[in-house]
Amino acid sequence: MQWISLILSGLEGVPSLAAMRWWTNRGPLHSDKRAEETRLLRQCAQQWGQQVTHVWDRGFAGAPWIGSAPEQQVRFILRWPSRLKLVDEKGHRNAWRITQGKRSQDHREIWDARRGCFRKTGIVVAPVTHIQFAQPLWLVVSRPGPGRQPWYLLANEPVATLEEAWRIVFAYARRWQIEMTYRYSKTELAMESPRLWCWERRLKLLFLATLAYAFRLSLLKLTNPEVVEGLLRNWRPRTGKRHRQFALPFAFRFEPPLAHLIVHLPTFNPKIRDDSGQQL
Numbered sequence: 473m474q475w476i477s478l479i480l481s482g483l484e485g486v487p488s489l490a491a492m493r494w495w496t497n498r499g500p501l502h503s504d505k506r507a508e509e510t511r512l513l514r515q516c517a518q519q520w521g522q523q524v525t526h527v528w529d530r531g532f533a534g535a536p537w538i539g540s541a542p543e544q545q546v547r548f549i550l551r552w553p554s555r556l557k558l559v560d561e562k563g564h565r566n567a568w569r570i571t572q573g574k575r576s577q578d579h580r581e582i583w584d585a586r587r588g589c590f591r592k593t594g595i596v597v598a599p600v601t602h603i604q605f606a607q608p609l610w611l612v613v614s615r616p617g618p619g620r621q622p623w624y625l626l627a628n629e630p631v632a633t634l635e636e637a638w639r640i641v642f643a644y645a646r647r648w649q650i651e652m653t654y655r656y657s658k659t660e661l662a663m664e665s666p667r668l669w670c671w672e673r674r675l676k677l678l679f680l681a682t683l684a685y686a687f688r689l690s691l692l693k694l695t696n697p698e699v700v701e702g703l704l705r706n707w708r709p710r711t712g713k714r715h716r717q718f719a720l721p722f723a724f725r726f727e728p729p730l731a732h733l734i735v736h737l738p739t740f741n742p743k744i745r746d747d748s749g750q751q752l
């Protein structure tokens with residue numbers, strides 16, 4: 473079973489489930505990864521056009537995706553492996569050599585959620601092209617400081633100012649929140665381990681799980697934040713000093729209170745109170 477999904481997210485707010493597809497490379501219904509990805513990209517281009525920016529990780533680095541972007545007329549941000557070559561004013565070179573020795577054009581203090589501290593980060597921008605295509609591209613390098621590997625971000629949008637360069641960096645940093653949604657789908661919804669052998673029945677089960685997942689994300693958007701806070705306080709409190717300081721994804725915390733609310737929904741009495749005892 474092969475799986476691909478599309479998450480729609482902004483720099484702020486709750487992600488939305490845009491698409492999920494499964495396919496197999498065996499039997500009469502066999503397909504391949506490249507065809508499914510191209511079909512999904514074509515669907516996104518028809519529905520949104522250039523209203524969204526596609527954020528791709530290093531697994532999508534290569535000529536097929538860079539060549540498909542101008543055909544579908546989509547904007548993208550691609551994390552480029554430092555060992556792969558690009559073309560600048562000095563010819564074909566590895567990506568890390570293009571900005572080697574260049575001073576950072578700007579610095580900012582960015583919060584490092586993993587280590588719980590601010591980290592001074594610099595950026596440098598260089599115009600480049602791909603070896604097989606003449607499409608102008610821009611290489612934005614984010615330098616997080618000593619001991620951390622820089623990000624080599626390739627974008628097909630013109631980067632004329634430093635604010636546009638920082639927007640590309642923050643857009644790619646938002647990708648980690650999307651990775652957490654995949655983790656939730658694999659662990660809580662068990663989408664990678666359906667215990668059904670028949671392909672049609674397996675798809676029905678996965679579609680039901682997809683609908684439940686999309687419904688849950690919609691509740692996070694429409695629910696009053698005070699009600700969500702009250703649900704967490706009453707049915708999933710964080711007790712203990714270490715538990716309160718540990719960074720736990722919100723989706724994992726909200727699942728038990730939501731299940732409790734749905735089970736008791738016919739007799740639910742919303743007497744949820746805050747710390748001062750006032751009813752929400």
